[in-house]
Amino acid sequence: MRDRPTAASTRFELLAQELEQQIAAGVLRAGDRLPSVRQTCASRGLSPSTVFQAYYLLESRGLVRAAPRSGYFVTARADGVLLSEPKTSEPQSGSQPVEVNDLIYACLGAARARDIVPFGSAFPSPVLFPLDRLRRALVSSTRRLEPWSMVEDLPPGNLRLKREIAKLYLRQGMNVATDEIVLTHGAMEALNLCLNAVTRPGDAVVVESPTFYMALQALQRLGLRAIEVPTHCREGIDLGRLAQVIELYRPNACWLMTSFQNPLGSLMPEAKKRDLVELLARHDVPLIEDDVYSELYEGPAAPLPAKAYDRRGLVLHCSSFSKCLAPGYRVGWAAPGRLAREVERLKLMTSLSGSIPVQAALAEYLQEGGYDRHLRGLRQSLLTQRNSLFDAVNRHFPDGTRVVRPAGGYFVWVELPVGVDAMALHRAALAQHISLAPGPMFSARAEFQHHIRLTCGQLWDEALERAMRTLARLVDDAVRAVAAEPASV
Amino acid sequence: MRDRPTAASTRFELLAQELEQQIAAGVLRAGDRLPSVRQTCASRGLSPSTVFQAYYLLESRGLVRAAPRSGYFVTARADGVLLSEPKTSEPQSGSQPVEVNDLIYACLGAARARDIVPFGSAFPSPVLFPLDRLRRALVSSTRRLEPWSMVEDLPPGNLRLKREIAKLYLRQGMNVATDEIVLTHGAMEALNLCLNAVTRPGDAVVVESPTFYMALQALQRLGLRAIEVPTHCREGIDLGRLAQVIELYRPNACWLMTSFQNPLGSLMPEAKKRDLVELLARHDVPLIEDDVYSELYEGPAAPLPAKAYDRRGLVLHCSSFSKCLAPGYRVGWAAPGRLAREVERLKLMTSLSGSIPVQAALAEYLQEGGYDRHLRGLRQSLLTQRNSLFDAVNRHFPDGTRVVRPAGGYFVWVELPVGVDAMALHRAALAQHISLAPGPMFSARAEFQHHIRLTCGQLWDEALERAMRTLARLVDDAVRAVAAEPASV
Incomplete structure (x- = not known):
């Protein structure tokens, strides 16, 4: 675990800490199912709510994720360690006039064609x-x-x-x-x-x-x-x-x-x-x-x-x-x-x-009165999709990538390894029929040149998983290209 | 006829001029039907298109109006003379910032209630x-x-x-x-x-x-x-x-x-x-x-x-x-x-x-492909409604009123007799459950204080005719009040 406080005091925190250590030690590995809540209650003499709280805590830390009707699964990377969170921006101080460039229109346009994997889309799938x-x-x-x-x-x-x-x-x-x-x-x-x-x-x-x-x-x-x-x-x-x-x-x-x-x-x-x-x-x-x-x-x-x-x-x-x-x-x-x-x-x-x-x-x-039922289903789908995208970034993207699991919505913000340019990645990805939203779209000063926003608005499937592997490979290539460059004069 | 040039040169203009004189002389009176196009062709040895052109010309001058499937009728006032056209505005020269007052919102709001005769509405009847x-x-x-x-x-x-x-x-x-x-x-x-x-x-x-x-x-x-x-x-x-x-x-x-x-x-x-x-x-x-x-x-x-x-x-x-x-x-x-x-x-x-x-x-x-048919019907309805409103103004409003028959749309612009205030009329009309659009709504400088816009978007009926009589009576009252006032010092 990187960047993670470990002080624990309550029962659920102790349980969470213990499971976290098992993940870090590789006892529990990516894809493994956690013991069911019932099993854990029985084996440790804890109440269901304590166990749920522990699992929620692990989930909020991105270590496990809930799969609908089948329990909690470990999401950690192969090395048992999750990618760190993106750093907080340090925008230049002061106010300034806004001059948005053509980038936004170009990116929005590119994300719309139906044969493009829409990681750059602003909209979730209409089938939801x-x-x-x-x-x-x-x-x-x-x-x-x-x-x-x-x-x-x-x-x-x-x-x-x-x-x-x-x-x-x-x-x-x-x-x-x-x-x-x-x-x-x-x-x-x-x-x-x-x-x-x-x-x-x-x-x-x-x-x-x-x-x-x-x-x-x-x-x-x-x-x-x-x-x-x-x-x-x-x-x-x-x-x-x-x-x-x-x-x-x-x-x-x-x-x-x-x-x-x-x-x-x-x-x-x-x-x-x-x-x-x-x-x-x-x-x-x-x-x-x-x-x-x-x-x-x-x-x-x-x-x-x-x-x-x-x-x-x-x-x-x-x-x-x-x-x-x-x-x-x-x-x-x-x-x-x-x-x-x-x-x-x-x-x-x-x-x-x-x-x-x-x-x-x-x-x-x-x-x-069907709105609540619809929303419950939509939330469940999006939870799964967020988890899948977050897991895929963790599984496939190289070290130095930073990502955080959002607690709602359908966007995942990714900080790319040092030196990887989001615009170049955007162009390379489009050539592979994958859209993404490059970071400079999200700043009046075209900052976030090493960030991308990925959308998990689609029902997760093998095509999306494959597209994530392709994207990760493009990031890998970029990392290697940066490493091979002579130090700038 | 007031303000009307009389030079005529072509056949249809000569025919129109002749009919115009008959209207002015009281031979043809308000509500009278013109001879049918067929009759006129036969009696004068003219082609149908010449007769139609003459009738269109009279219609464009507001002297006659077409009633669907029944011919052309004289629209003139009881004295055989139509009201004159409104004068062209002389707005102050120069540009100026616009500060629209609450009047527009108040008038739009007032025109919406269903128990109000909507002469002030911006919309035609939805049944059309x-x-x-x-x-x-x-x-x-x-x-x-x-x-x-x-x-x-x-x-x-x-x-x-x-x-x-x-x-x-x-x-x-x-x-x-x-x-x-x-x-x-x-x-x-x-x-x-x-x-x-x-x-x-x-x-x-x-x-x-x-x-x-x-x-x-x-x-x-x-x-x-x-x-x-x-x-x-x-x-x-x-x-x-x-x-x-x-x-x-x-x-x-x-x-x-x-x-x-x-x-x-x-x-x-x-x-x-x-x-x-x-x-x-x-x-x-x-x-x-x-x-x-x-x-x-x-x-x-x-x-x-x-x-x-x-x-x-x-x-x-x-x-x-x-x-x-x-x-x-x-x-x-x-x-x-x-x-x-x-x-x-x-x-x-x-x-x-x-x-x-x-x-x-x-x-x-x-x-x-039903659009054209719908439009034909809509145009015919609005033509009748424009004619009805125009006729009603001519029939009921006092001398000194100025009005022009529009060749399309559903608004009729009325210049009130000297001294009649459109805002006061607006308030008096609302008290009688009749809306109208007072002239100052249509100017950045609140000009047109003696003008109103009337909407003929409704199928014409006795209730509208009655409302026009009421409106005319309110204008009459205002004219009399102006006449009774001592000359301003």
């Missing part, structure tokens, strides 16, 4: 979604749609859908009024409208480093400056650095992905989210919270968004159904706190209204 | 649209929709739909490449993206006076300055004044509605459109052409847009299906000429993509 049931909802809801609603629902949007969204918040114990919700064309429009509502051209906006490229594009479009703040691969943005940046540069807004950040997969712990909201409230800085992945969690419940801790209406929470229910329908929303009316007006000015039939269809689907 | 057939297209197209298209069609949008739109252009003899077309959430998004593509904050943009309030909102949102140019109630923007404005202020773009302008209903003659395109090309000024009403024409064929005369890719043509086929679906497009790639990127940055199911449904509907 209940498209048939959605279609039936579309049929029955439009049959009952009154002609007048085609006109009346323009501007405010489908009221039933707003109520269903308010109920989704309520389920998390959050009280968001139906009329705070502004329906939009996907989260992307919601985020853009919120950004528009809280900034003027030339303003500075805090983003994570690395950050979602669409955030950079939105900043560029509105003539805003980006302040990139170091972001930890598991715990999200560095609050200490954020506090400094606020003092130094007085940013006009933050745009953060607090749960399962794209591309890192980081999940801010809830206490940290609360601290974030308090820090921003002290300085009156609005938070645009991009929260499209939170339904794709592991464990017992969805992580609360920062919005849950907002007492001042300063958090503009944006989400959509595109990643968890209905890709292609383009239905999202903002819950913009005290700026709700302003965002609603911007929506009216920008694109007037959402599409009435698809809004009605989603309202109907949500009311019918 | 083939909602059932669209629903069937939605059902069958989504049944055949491949899951992968839910992901693949994001960004570029449904290719079949783009092809169908290219075919609509082709039908008019225009060659617009499929990949010039950028699918958007309604024309509103298309217009916003095009405006965004050709301007930077602080730039000046030429608009018509009066202008569509959404154009003003878009200018405000992007921090642009408006230059309002006088616009004739039948023939559109004044090209002489436009040329002066271009020399003086070097605007960065024009945003015009060349066919059936909202609110005037004006239709630029084709030669004028060609001159417009040439003028702008000489100064390298892009034209954003808002062309959502052109399918709602009278006569044998749709008017060509200015885009048809564009040789330099400087016309960014924007339209949608919202006004002619599928309100509430929110499917529109831009054909942005040489700025197509830039607009496409802005679309990607703003809202990523359109809704795949509704795009597929419209593609299917258009391919099935």
